[in-house]
Amino acid sequence: MPLFTALLEFDGGTYISQLRSTSPSRAAKKYAAQLVTNEALGTPTLRKRLAKAVSGEKPVAVNGVRNVWCCAVSVGNKLALLNIIQTNDDTQQ
Numbered sequence: 001m002p003l004f005t006a007l008l009e010f011d012g013g014t015y016i017s018q019l020r021s022t023s024p025s026r027a028a029k030k031y032a033a034q035l036v037t038n039e040a041l042g043t044p045t046l047r048k049r050l051a052k053a054v055s056g057e058k059p060v061a062v063n064g065v066r067n068v069w070c071c072a073v074s075v076g077n078k079l080a081l082l083n084i085i086q087t088n089d090d091t092q093q
Contacts, residue, residue, distance in 0.1 A: 001020045002020065002021065002086050003018060003020055003087045003088075004018065004019055004020070004021055004027040004084050004086055005085045005087045006018070006028075006031040006082060007082070007083045007085070008031075008081070008083075009080070009081045010078065010081075011042065013041070015038065015040070015041070018087065019031060019034070024059045024069040024084045025059060028057060028058075028069075028071060028082065028084060029055045031084075032050075032051040032055035035050050035051040036051045046075065046076075050080060053073035053074070053075055053080070054082060057073055058071070059071045059082070059084050062083075068083065068084070068085050069083070069085075070082065070083050
């Protein structure tokens with residue numbers, strides 16, 4: 001199963017995670033589920049709203065590069081930009 005790196009820019013912070021998934025869309029949904037437990041992102045209500053918004057998005061391929069997708073959502077008046085990169089995983093850990 002491919003390894004994906006998720007980079008989230010939100011409310012002045014950058015959050016990076018890696019996860020295995022079968023597709024970029026499923027990786028975004030899986031990452032969204034992880035957002036609920038990330039206390040660095042703010043209140044539980046904000047995290048739930050962000051997770052719901054991200055899980056409803058379909059990542060779009062970024063032109064000019066391979067294996068990179070992007071989606072953006074807003075939660076209240078805050079923009080969240082999520083980049084998903086399919087990462088070559090030559091070393092199984």
